[in-house]
Amino acid sequence: MRATVLVRPKAGILDPQGEAVGGSLRKLEFPVTRARVGRLVDLELEAADPVEARAQVERMCAELLANPLIESVEIHVERE
Amino acid sequence: MRATVLVRPKAGILDPQGEAVGGSLRKLEFPVTRARVGRLVDLELEAADPVEARAQVERMCAELLANPLIESVEIHVERE
Numbered sequence: 001m002r003a004t005v006l007v008r009p010k011a012g013i014l015d016p017q018g019e020a021v022g023g024s025l026r027k028l029e030f031p032v033t034r035a036r037v038g039r040l041v042d043l044e045l046e047a048a049d050p051v052e053a054r055a056q057v058e059r060m061c062a063e064l065l066a067n068p069l070i071e072s073v074e075i076h077v078e079r080e
Numbered sequence: 081m082r083a084t085v086l087v088r089p090k091a092g093i094l095d096p097q098g099e100a101v102g103g104s105l106r107k108l109e110f111p112v113t114r115a116r117v118g119r120l121v122d123l124e125l126e127a128a129d130p131v132e133a134r135a136q137v138e139r140m141c142a143e144l145l146a147n148p149l150i151e152s153v154e155i156h157v158e159r160e
Contacts, residue, residue, distance in 0.1 A: 006086075006120055021121060021144070030140055031126035040086055040118045041101060046111035060110055064101070 001045055001053040006074040007066045008038035041065055050077045081125055081133040086154040087146045088118035121145055130157045 009015045015036050022035035043060075047053035054077050066073045089095045095116050102115035123140075127133035134157050146153045 008120070008122065018121075024144055025123075025140055028140075028143055030136060032123055032140075033126065034122075034124040036122040038120045038122070040088070040120050041098075042088065042114075042116040042118070043105075043112055044114040046113065056110060060105055060108075060112075063108055064104055 001047045001050065002078050002080055003043045003045065003053055003057045004076045005041040005043065005057060005061060005065055006038060006076075007040070007061075007071050008074075009036060010070055010072050013070045038071075044080070050079065053077045081127045081130065082158050082160055083123045083125065083133055083137045084156045085121040085123065085137060085141060085145055086118060086156075087120070087141075087151050088154075089116060090150055090152050093150045118151075124160070130159065133157045 009018070018036040021037055022032055025032040025035060043057065045053060045056060047056055054075055057075050057077065061073045062068065089098070098116040101117055102112055105112040105115060123137065125133060125136060127136055134155055137155050137157065141153045142148065
């Protein structure tokens, strides 16, 4: 099974990297009003079905992949 | 208009961060066979329509957001 985890800074959390990217894009004259930078993790995992895979990935997020205090998580699961 | 850019290391490109994440997940006894780490950029930009927005974001990727030699890019555009 494949899963993609999108990890973003929550609204209201300072994101200096996003501010730097937004500033650089505006200097290049792109009409960007806001930029936020997060990370993504692509996973291949053994799981019987998408429901089990999602449950596994939720536990991975809680234990390692994201900080729930300051980050939000979006999980996409698909069969290989 | 809103856009999300997903930037991933291309297949075959070394990804030490992904290897570290995969190793850590396996130590936690998750059945992960592969992990790759990339980044995401959420953008708010001024554009007349999704087609123009996508063209702008493609130029942003070429000029700043990604290294086409080693990274692949996936762009999602949606109206606000």
